[in-house]
Amino acid sequence: xxxxxxxxxxxxxxxxxxxxxxxxxxxxxxxxxxxxxxxxxxxxxxxxxxxxxxxxxxxxxxxxxxxxxxxxxxxxxxxxxxxxxxxxxxxxxxxxxxxxxxxxxxxxxxxxxxxxxxxxxxxxxxxxxxxxxxxxxxxxxxxxxxxxxxxxxxxxxxxxxxxxxxxxxxxxxxxxxxxxxxxxxxxxxxxxxxxxxxxxxxxxxxxxxxxxxxxxxxxxxxxxxxxxxxxxxxxxxxxxxxxxxxxxxxxxxxxxxxxxxxxxxxxxxxxxxxxxxxxxxxxxxxxxxxxxxxxxxxxxxxxxxxxxxxxxxxxxxxxxxxxxxxxxxxxxxxxxxxxxxxxxxxxxxxxxxxxxxxxxxxxxxxxxxxxxxxxxxxxxxxxxxxxxxxxxxxxxxxxxxxxxxxxxxxxxxxxxxxxxxxxxxxxxxxxxxxxxxxxxxxxxxxxxxxxxxxxxxxxxxxxxxxxxxxxx
Amino acid sequence: xxxxxxxxxxxxxxxxxxxxxxxxxxxxxxxxxxxxxxxxxxxxxxxxxxxxxxxxxxxxxxxxxxxxxxxxxxxxxxxxxxxxxxxxxxxxxxxxxxxxxxxxxxxxxxxxxxxxxxxxxxxxxxxxxxxxxxxxxxxxxxxxxxxxxxxxxxxxxxxxxxxxxxxxxxxxxxxxxxxxxxxxxxxxxxxxxxxxxxxxxxxxxxxxxxxxxxxxxxxxxxxxxxxxxxxxxxxxxxxxxxxxxxxxxxx
Ligand code: SF4
Numbered sequence: 001x002x003x004x005x006x007x008x009x010x011x012x013x014x015x016x017x018x019x020x021x022x023x024x025x026x027x028x029x030x031x032x033x034x035x036x037x038x039x040x041x042x043x044x045x046x047x048x049x050x051x052x053x054x055x056x057x058x059x060x061x062x063x064x065x066x067x068x069x070x071x072x073x074x075x076x077x078x079x080x081x082x083x084x085x086x087x088x089x090x091x092x093x094x095x096x097x098x099x100x101x102x103x104x105x106x107x108x109x110x111x112x113x114x115x116x117x118x119x120x121x122x123x124x125x126x127x128x129x130x131x132x133x134x135x136x137x138x139x140x141x142x143x144x145x146x147x148x149x150x151x152x153x154x155x156x157x158x159x160x161x162x163x164x165x166x167x168x169x170x171x172x173x174x175x176x177x178x179x180x181x182x183x184x185x186x187x188x189x190x191x192x193x194x195x196x197x198x199x200x201x202x203x204x205x206x207x208x209x210x211x212x213x214x215x216x217x218x219x220x221x222x223x224x225x226x227x228x229x230x231x232x233x234x235x236x237x238x239x240x241x242x243x244x245x246x247x248x249x250x251x252x253x254x255x256x257x258x259x260x261x262x263x264x265x266x267x268x269x270x271x272x273x274x275x276x277x278x279x280x281x282x283x284x285x286x287x288x289x290x291x292x293x294x295x296x297x298x299x300x301x302x303x304x305x306x307x308x309x310x311x312x313x314x315x316x317x318x319x320x321x322x323x324x325x326x327x328x329x330x331x332x333x334x335x336x337x338x339x340x341x342x343x344x345x346x347x348x349x350x351x352x353x354x355x356x357x358x359x360x361x362x363x364x365x366x367x368x369x370x371x372x373x374x375x376x377x378x379x380x381x382x383x384x385x386x387x388x389x390x391x392x393x394x395x396x397x398x399x400x401x402x403x404x405x406x407x408x409x410x411x412x413x414x415x416x417x418x419x420x421x422x423x424x425x426x427x428x429x430x431x432x433x434x435x436x437x438x439x440x441x442x443x444x445x446x447x448x449x450x451x452x453x454x455x456x457x458x459x460x461x462x463x464x465x466x467x468x469x470x471x472x
Numbered sequence: 473x474x475x476x477x478x479x480x481x482x483x484x485x486x487x488x489x490x491x492x493x494x495x496x497x498x499x500x501x502x503x504x505x506x507x508x509x510x511x512x513x514x515x516x517x518x519x520x521x522x523x524x525x526x527x528x529x530x531x532x533x534x535x536x537x538x539x540x541x542x543x544x545x546x547x548x549x550x551x552x553x554x555x556x557x558x559x560x561x562x563x564x565x566x567x568x569x570x571x572x573x574x575x576x577x578x579x580x581x582x583x584x585x586x587x588x589x590x591x592x593x594x595x596x597x598x599x600x601x602x603x604x605x606x607x608x609x610x611x612x613x614x615x616x617x618x619x620x621x622x623x624x625x626x627x628x629x630x631x632x633x634x635x636x637x638x639x640x641x642x643x644x645x646x647x648x649x650x651x652x653x654x655x656x657x658x659x660x661x662x663x664x665x666x667x668x669x670x671x672x673x674x675x676x677x678x679x680x681x682x683x684x685x686x687x688x689x690x691x692x693x694x695x696x697x698x699x700x701x702x703x704x705x706x707x708x709x710x711x712x713x714x715x716x717x718x719x720x721x722x723x
Contacts, residue, residue: 005657005658008658009658009659009660009661012658012660012661013660016660016661016664328646328647328649328665328668329658329661329665332661332664332665332668333658333661337661364525365653365654365657365658366658366661367651367654368615368647368649368650368651368652368654368655368662368665369523369615369616369651369652369654370615370619370647370651371615371616371619371620372615372619372645372646372647374619375619388522388523388525390525391523391524391525392525392527393525394525395524395525395526395527400525404524405526408521408524408526408529409526409529411521411529412518412521412526412529412530412532412533415484415515415516415533416515416532416533416536417515418512418513418514418515421515425488438698440694447656447659448659449659449660449663452659452663452695453655453659453662453663453666453691453694453695454694455690455694456489456490456690456693456694457489458488458489459488459489459490459491461491462487462488462491463482463486463487463488463491463494463495463510464487464512466491466494466495467510467512468512471722472494472495472498472510
């Protein structure tokens with residue numbers, strides 16, 4: 001995928017013209033944002049908690065290698081197989097190899113942005129393993145063969161009518177969009193068969209706790225538990241930055257995650273996975289359950305170069321989606337405009353960083369730099385600052401358009417002399433005349449689609465002129 | 473706040489497109505008893521270049537702006553975004569050169585957005601008026617003014633002090649869609665953002681939407697229809713109108 005300015009405009013225009021999508025976007029993001037605000041207002045010291053969390057995240061990243069090694073040691077000690085994947089291809093190879101070794105042909109999945117990032121589903125399918133998403137939203141977009149459009153609500157762009165249609169196709173039975181409980185019951189019925197038949201469960205991980213070698217999963221539908229306990233093999237894929245050194249740190253993390261994401265004090269299910277199922281002898285339990293094998297794939301995929309760089313702060317992100325819900329650009333353009341599994345402000349920053357600035361040159365500019373994202377981020381990540389840095393990188397790496405550089409260069413040069421600038425503007429006052437319509441400048445369609453927003457004309461006299469002529 | 477030599481930095485947008493905002497600002501400052509100076513060498517603070525990633529092009533403009541404004545005791549700007557550029561971004565942009573960095577820091581400490589400056593004055597004689605302002609207005613928080621400078625209450629306090637009633641929008645602090653070059657780069661999204669802002673403005677009982685930033689003003693005026701139910705004005709103009717009791721005039 002790539003996202004140039006033309007592509008962003010094209011995709012955003014599709015979203016802007018889709019009335020139902022606009023309603024769905026407005027409704028869902030508004031509800032999330034309001035719920036988040038209420039949830040944080042309801043706890044004392046919410047601001048201090050966020051400061052504390054930021055400090056935890058910064059300190060963790062400062063010693064990331066050490067915490068990852070602790071995690072590996074502790075996880076290995078409880079019987080988990082830990083793998084390191086430098087990039088997406090390596091991660092996909094690790095997972096498909098495990099699947100093939102166990103003769104798996106069907107794998108259930110719980111929601112994971114990391115697997116979206118590395119296109120694991122396509123890799124599995126190619127290796128003869130059918131992946132089935134079990135998070136309702138993820139399953140809907142899997143059936144629709146579309147990418148997610150929100151970090152925590154991947155099918156935010158789908159209406160219930162569209163969902164009913166997809167379910168009808170999948171189940172071969174008529175479905176009614178008017179009856180949402182019936183639709184979810186149908187989903188449950190169809191997915192239950194998959195849970196029982198799957199040879200492998202694949203999940204992401206909201207965080208990994210180093211001191212006990214545990215993986216923590218946060219879900220609302222309970223599908224995460226089915227995925228990680230029913231099949232014989234469980235594989236979790238986690239970005240290397242999602243590590244909490246201790247359970248004290250994890251507690252702060254969890255107290256902010258659901259509140260920031262959906263406004264819930266906690267998600268319905270918080271699942272902690274510490275190794276495969278124990279033997280009866282070890283635990284003294286009559287009938288221990290859980291998978292026989294647990295694998296954790298620690299995914300780098302462009303993250304480690306950010307450590308120690310001017311972008312390190314962005315690794316503090318916990319993918320709560322709060323920044324999307326308050327972003328005025330995301331709320332109009334929708335998630336697909338970004339052309340990346342990660343959309344909104346955080347997507348505009350990490351997509352170029354993880355997948356290449358040359359592939360996503362439009363994203364650093366897909367922001368008015370309003371700063372609403374930083375206001376709500378649980379880790380207070382300075383996303384506008386990161387966008388500014390990326391814009392500067394676009395220029396220094398020569399990715400920015402040549403004609404733009406010429407324009408910026410010459411205007412800046414003219415502005416270095418008040419006389420040259422005044423002369424140029426004086427010429428503009430004369431030159432603008434043929435372009436004026438009702439006293440306003442009508443720019444070409446490309447800059448002013450539909451003629452919706454004409455620019456004001458240059459004033460008859462500049463403030464400089466007024467001052468010089470004693471008219472102020 | 474007492475300062476003898478105060479300089480007006482009008483911003484390039486006010487200078488060339490909306491000079492009346494500069495005139496209104498000057499009148500307000502004179503009412504407060506200041507001798508306002510206008511350093512004629514000023515052009516642009518460099519923000520458009522900086523925000524587009526063209527730092528090498530922003531740098532000389534920042535340096536010359538510092539040199540031009542250095543001699544004054546206080547600098548007043550009728551716009552939060554350019555004030556934010558000078559106060560927050562200049563030191564950042566010039567951090568590698570100690571001499572310039574400290575010059576930037578010194579300038580930052582004496583540069584104020586208009587409403588911020590007026591709220592710091594000890595006396596409020598400047599706004600005494602016999603006019604009886606009855607209008608209900610709504611105030612749009614410009615993003616940089618609100619989030620970079622933390623100026624949220626100041627403009628509202630002034631508007632109320634001169635007699636306006638404020639009817640708040642659903643999301644007064646939601647971006648108007650301008651964002652500088654953003655508005656030209658992604659005009660469809662930008663326009664949709666502005667349409668939403670204006671919708672919220674019209675939904676209040678206010679007859680005028682007020683902003684303290686020339687950029688937001690230009691953006692919102694651009695999307696305003698000729699028969700619109702809501703006017704869009706700059707804070708300085710609105711304050712002048714309430715104090716004089718007359719519609720704005722350059723005379
Ligand atoms: S950047 Fe902050 S607000 Fe956005 S998803 Fe990450 S943690 Fe959440």
